[in-house]
Amino acid sequence: MHAYQVDSADGIGAVKKVEIDTPTPGDNEVLVKMKACSLNYRDLLITMGGYVRNDVRPIVPLSDGAGEVIQVGKNVTQFQPGDRVIGNFFQHWENGNIDDAGLNSALGGSINGVLSEYFILNEDCTVKIPEHLSFEEASTLPCAATTAWHALVEVGNIKAGDTILLLGTGGVSIFGLQIAKAKGAKVIITSSSDEKLKRAADMGADHTINYKDTPDWEEQVLSLTNGQGVDNVLEVGGAGTFEKSVASAKVNGTVSVIGILTGLENPTISLMTIFNLLRIQGIYVGSTAMLTDLCDFMAEHKINPVIDKAFDFSESMDAYNHMASAKHFGKIVITN
Numbered sequence: 362m363h364a365y366q367v368d369s370a371d372g373i374g375a376v377k378k379v380e381i382d383t384p385t386p387g388d389n390e391v392l393v394k395m396k397a398c399s400l401n402y403r404d405l406l407i408t409m410g411g412y413v414r415n416d417v418r419p420i421v422p423l424s425d426g427a428g429e430v431i432q433v434g435k436n437v438t439q440f441q442p443g444d445r446v447i448g449n450f451f452q453h454w455e456n457g458n459i460d461d462a463g464l465n466s467a468l469g470g471s472i473n474g475v476l477s478e479y480f481i482l483n484e485d486c487t488v489k490i491p492e493h494l495s496f497e498e499a500s501t502l503p504c505a506a507t508t509a510w511h512a513l514v515e516v517g518n519i520k521a522g523d524t525i526l527l528l529g530t531g532g533v534s535i536f537g538l539q540i541a542k543a544k545g546a547k548v549i550i551t552s553s554s555d556e557k558l559k560r561a562a563d564m565g566a567d568h569t570i571n572y573k574d575t576p577d578w579e580e581q582v583l584s585l586t587n588g589q590g591v592d593n594v595l596e597v598g599g600a601g602t603f604e605k606s607v608a609s610a611k612v613n614g615t616v617s618v619i620g621i622l623t624g625l626e627n628p629t630i631s632l633m634t635i636f637n638l639l640r641i642q643g644i645y646v647g648s649t650a651m652l653t654d655l656c657d658f659m660a661e662h663k664i665n666p667v668i669d670k671a672f673d674f675s676e677s678m679d680a681y682n683h684m685a686s687a688k689h690f691g692k693i694v695i696t697n
């Protein structure tokens with residue numbers, strides 16, 4: 362079958378088109394014909410090496426794939442050929458707390474991912490696609506959307522009237538916006554682009570801040586919240602934004618530590634973390650149960666993921682380069 366593999370840590374150039382054997386499903390696995398997959402910032406990091414717990418190379422990249430089941434293992438009971446499915450990011454995390462086996466089962470990082478004509482999923486970590494979603498839309502859910510759901514709903518207990526701070530307009534943040542608004546929360550979102558902020562406002566964001574024009578954006582967050590701060594920050598920025606996110610959170614609020622878009626250098630621990638009794642909560646994507654709940658929520662609220670651009674399978678390198686350019690708003694998809 363046609364596939365791509367990451368074979369070194371040389372950046373996007375490490376992704377090569379290859380011919381490999383079509384995998385055969387084990388007793389509890391399904392074989393899926395890939396119809397669409399989506400990119401996450403993490404997929405760029407993986408081309409540079411060192412982002413996953415157990416670096417495996419060569420490896421088929423990308424965690425987020427949607428497709429049609431074409432073959433099932435002999436013990437599979439929940440799926441049959443023709444079913445439209447997506448795979449959970451972690452192929453051995455069904456529910457509850459994650460363990461070592463779960464952590465070592467990240468698609469496109471620890472085990473072969475989905476940027477190939479066919480891919481294998483564990484039956485217990487496979488989810489049916491909500492009827493209102495296309496393959497392209499569904500392919501965006503396993504990583505970015507589940508992460509936003511985990512931070513906002515699963516550990517954030519978001520409720521109507523809460524205020525949520527989102528940084529930038531990438532995949533996690535735009536799903537955060539859609540989930541938070543459907544939950545009746547207020548949203549403050551930042552971006553480097555006024556055009557992207559306008560789009561976010563059109564989607565329901567209550568307040569927008571250009572973080573390039575307003576480098577001290579945490580002060581504006583406080584002023585927009587009467588000096589109180591926000592209930593939960595989806596902290597995707599890392600070293601360059603962490604301290605500002607801490608300063609933006611309210612007493613007893615949460616900083617959901619998700620990403621490293623600006624790098625990894627250790628930020629200073631702020632006294633505000635102590636004096637405001639903040640919860641600094643690490644988030645690592647989510648379980649199959651969380652992905653299932655997210656799908657039900659999206660179906661109930663008829664939420665459609667925001668797709669910035671779709672590329673053909675043969676143009677996968679263009680998709681990687683588009684993500685690296687950070688010109689996108691929402692998700693980048695590859696179709697087959």
Ligand SMILES: NC(=O)c1ccc[n+]([C@@H]2O[C@H](COP(=O)([O-])OP(=O)(O)OC[C@H]3O[C@@H](n4cnc5c(N)ncnc54)[C@H](OP(=O)(O)O)[C@@H]3O)[C@@H](O)[C@H]2O)c1
Nearest residue numbers: 402508528529530531532533552553620621622644645646
């Ligand atoms: N922990 C987890 O489980 C998990 C899961 C998913 C993602 N992540 C991490 O979360 C981060 C975001 O991932 P993603 O896939 O959503 O990325 P993405 O779609 O590539 O997001 C890129 C966007 O981030 C924004 N950005 C960049 N620098 C920023 C800054 N200094 N302040 C505010 N926004 C900034 C930019 O938005 P504008 O163009 O609007 O300025 C940029 O377009 C990555 O570090 C990723 O590794 C972690």
